[in-house]
Amino acid sequence: MLPNLEIGQIVNTFGIKGMVKVKPFTDDIRRFDELKTVYVEKNSKQTEYEIEEVKYHKDMVLIKFKGIDKVEQAEMFRNSYLTISRDSVEKLEEGRYYIVDLLGLEVYTDEQVLLGTLEDIFNTGSNDIYVVKDKQGKQILLPAIQDVIKQIDIENKKIIVHILPGLI
Numbered sequence: 785m786l787p788n789l790e791i792g793q794i795v796n797t798f799g800i801k802g803m804v805k806v807k808p809f810t811d812d813i814r815r816f817d818e819l820k821t822v823y824v825e826k827n828s829k830q831t832e833y834e835i836e837e838v839k840y841h842k843d844m845v846l847i848k849f850k851g852i853d854k855v856e857q858a859e860m861f862r863n864s865y866l867t868i869s870r871d872s873v874e875k876l877e878e879g880r881y882y883i884v885d886l887l888g889l890e891v892y893t894d895e896q897v898l899l900g901t902l903e904d905i906f907n908t909g910s911n912d913i914y915v916v917k918d919k920q921g922k923q924i925l926l927p928a929i930q931d932v933i934k935q936i937d938i939e940n941k942k943i944i945v946h947i948l949p950g951l952i
Contacts, residue, residue, distance in 0.1 A: 788868060792865070794862060802848060802855060819868065822847075823869075889901070893945060913928065914926040932948060
């Protein structure tokens with residue numbers, strides 16, 4: 785069974801009626817409109833909550849959970865993560881992937897040299913950066929652009945990259 789997907793982190797409360805402020809982990813925050821329930825994960829424990837209301841403020845999502853009506857109740861969610869079950873996940877178009885599905889894949893050059901394992905992905909604004917860790921623990925940073933990322937094979941847990949001159 786695949787793990788739940790993290791969709792955001794509760795970073796604070798909002799207002800006095802029990803709303804929480806969520807930093808979304810998606811490129812389309814309007815997806816929160818479609819959610820009926822989410823899991824709140826704190827201290828390795830997941831609890832399902834029904835969503836009563838969703839609003840947006842700047843680049844944050846504001847969520848009101850059913851039964852959480854005071855700021856003091858909402859405060860307990862601070863720094864928790866929101867997850868959804870895999871069966872409620874939207875299918876992505878060809879060539880797009882959930883980060884959780886890429887982490888741990890082995891990264892090879894187009895000459896079949898193992899560079900290491902994909903450890904993290906972060907966004908710089910213009911593109912994502914793939915953080916690959918080699919066997920010695922050294923990090924290799926690769927821009928997630930077409931000239932570099934040549935193939936992603938989830939089934940075989942493998943990414944093929946082309947190393948441009950001066951990249952590493």
